[in-house]
Amino acid sequence: MYKLLLVDDDTEVLEVNKKFFEEKNCKVSVCSKASCAEEMVESVNPDCILLDVMMPEIDGYTLCRRIRKITNVPILFLSGKISEDDKIEGFEAGADDYIEKPYSLREVYVRIVANIRRNAKTVPQKSSMIIDLDPFYIDKEQHKFFYGNEEIPISNKEYELILFLANNANKEISFEEIGIYLWGSYIETDRRNVMVNVSRLRKKILDQTGVDNLIETVWSKGYKLVHK
Known part of the structure; x- marks a missing residue:
């Protein structure tokens, strides 16, 4: 689930955009x-910010420069100012993308995801402690599992499970291998415990990201984490 902050003085635009992105399983905050906006950036901690340019009090370019001082998350302009000079000013202010009005919300969403994923690759500072499963990654130092910049809350046992599968990405792992890794021993009746833990982990991944094919079932044998 991505956290978005939409900033626009047009409340009707905010309402329409908010509804669309919420249908994409995003958590959306709006600011008119x-x-x-700066206070909301600090309180919401969004993964991506969408700004209008022409706003009263403070124009979008100025606001973008201010926001850049407190966060490095992607900033996208959605603007009716479409001259070359307008776009250059937007990028010089610190924006990652500049989208002309009228725009397709489907295209905007795709650009949001692309920018968040690109930004996520620059987040980890200790690469040896990171398992990159783009757009997922595992932080071994913090014992946490992420989708882009968004943490997927999982239990300690689920963390051990995803770590084991990730360390053996694209390999077929048997129920027995998983059971021994998680509990130190395995008997055939433990298969049910393995299946329950995998099912719970899959559900958390699906509920938060919409991805349902990270962990594949290997019929009658076990599972495989798929990473291309």
Whole structure:
């Protein structure tokens, strides 16, 4: 689930955009006053920010420069100002993308995802402690599992499970191998415990990201984490 912050003085536009992105399983915060946007950035901690350019009080370019001082998350302009100079000013202000109005919300969403994923690759500082499963990654130092910048809350046992599968990505792992890794021993009746833990982990991944094919079932044998 991505967290988005939409900043636009047009409340009707905010309402339409908010509804669309929420249908994409995003958590959306809106701000109709540029003067309040900086505070919302700090309180919401969004994964991506969408800005209008022409707003009263503070224009989008100025706001973008201010926001850049407190966060490095992607900033996308959605603007009716479409001259070459307008776009250059937007990028010089710190934007990652500049989308002309009228726009397709489907295209905007794809650009949001692309920018978040690109930004996520620059987040980890200790590469030896990161398992990159783009767009997922595992932080072994923090014992956490992420989709882009968004943490997927999982239990300790689920963390051990995803770590084991990730360390053996694209390999078929048997129920027995998983059971021994998780509990130190295995008997045939433990297969049910393995299946339950995998099912719970899959459900959390699906509910938060919409991805349902990260962990594949290997019929009658076990599972495989698929990473291309």
